[in-house]
Each structure stands twice: as structure tokens, then as C-alpha cells.
Amino acid sequence: MLFLDGHSIGKGYGKQILNQLIKDFSIKKVDVNEQNHNAKKFYLKNGFIQVGRDAVDSEGRAYPVLHLKLA
Template sequence: MQVTKTKLEEKDYAVALDIWERSVLETHEFLKESDRLELKKEIPTYFKYVEAYLWYDDDEVIGFSGTNEQNLEMLFIDPKYINQGYGTNIVQYLIKENKVQFVDVNKDNDNAIKFYEKNGFIKYDESQKDEQGRDYPILHMKLA
């Protein structure tokens, strides 16, 4: 597994958004359809506020990430590459190179919580709503 990255540019937004949507459909069964469609419109506006990368294995795009200072703001893996070590590879890179220390995770996303715990994060706080004020509880996690 040779994972590489390129900076996410505006020309790549459609690719990232496609990965986001397929990943969310696969992993966020708790998300209401109306909220998913709203989020799909919002996601591209967030890209310019984060240090965003497309991640590749050879020529295949496997996912994208976005960090802001020490926060992992987004990490989405194409469903066909989930559970193959790519996410761990990317998170460990971001911890080491981008000094990521924090991540917020939907409380209802058990697999994501387990994934971040496996990668050294622990819960330190909780919010009843997401950053947009929707009724999705969020776990705030930090590197142990």
C-alpha cells in the first residue's frame, strides 16, 4: 500500500463530493435523507477553510481529508476501500505530519468511534447537536 496525496483544488470538488456521498450512504445510516442532501450542498463550502487533500493508491483516489490547525475536520474513504487500512494510514500520517490532535465524531457512528479509538483517540467531551445545530450528538475526541 503506497498512499500519496495531492492538495484538493476546486477542480477536484466533484470527485471529493462523490466520495463523501457514497461514504455517507455506506456509513451514516442514522442521517436523515433531508439532512444528507443539505450537507451535500454545504460540504464544498467547507473545503476552502481546511487543508484538504485527495488521497491515492497508485492512480486510484481512495478518499479525502481536511484539517484545520490540530483538528481533523473531515476524513472520508471511498466505500470500496473501507476496512483495508487506508484510513489508519491517512490518520497516522496526519497525526505525524499535520500534528492532528482532535476529531469530532457523530455519536451514532459506532464504526468511526472504534476507528478513532484504535488510532489513539479518546472521548473528552460531548455535544447534543452538530456544528450546524442539527440533532446529531457529537463526541469530541483527542489523541490520548
């Protein structure tokens, strides 16, 4: 999971961290809570595409999860 302090959003830190994770750990897939519109927008802007959706999270709770992969 990638979380930034609200004061750090929009300053390029998330992109730097994501690029480093892709480079160092070959990250190619991420899951994001569908209700987290900012996270979805961030990943789509950074080269990910939606490839799936689950109506509930991994614990069966009613938090839809989007599955994204690097295009």
C-alpha cells in the same frame, strides 16, 4: 473529515491517512458524529479517547457530536 469508499474500509488506508495527518499536521483532536459507530470505533482503536460530547452539531441540528483527543 476523513471518508473512505466502502470498498476501501478495512484495508489499512484510513490508518495510513490518519497517521500521516498526525505526523504532518500534528492532529490531536477530532470530532465524530455519535451515530457513526464505525468512525468512533476507528478513532478509539487508533489511540483517541472521548473527552466530550455535544447534543447537537455545530449548526444546532440533532446530531450528537463526540469530541475525541489523541491519548
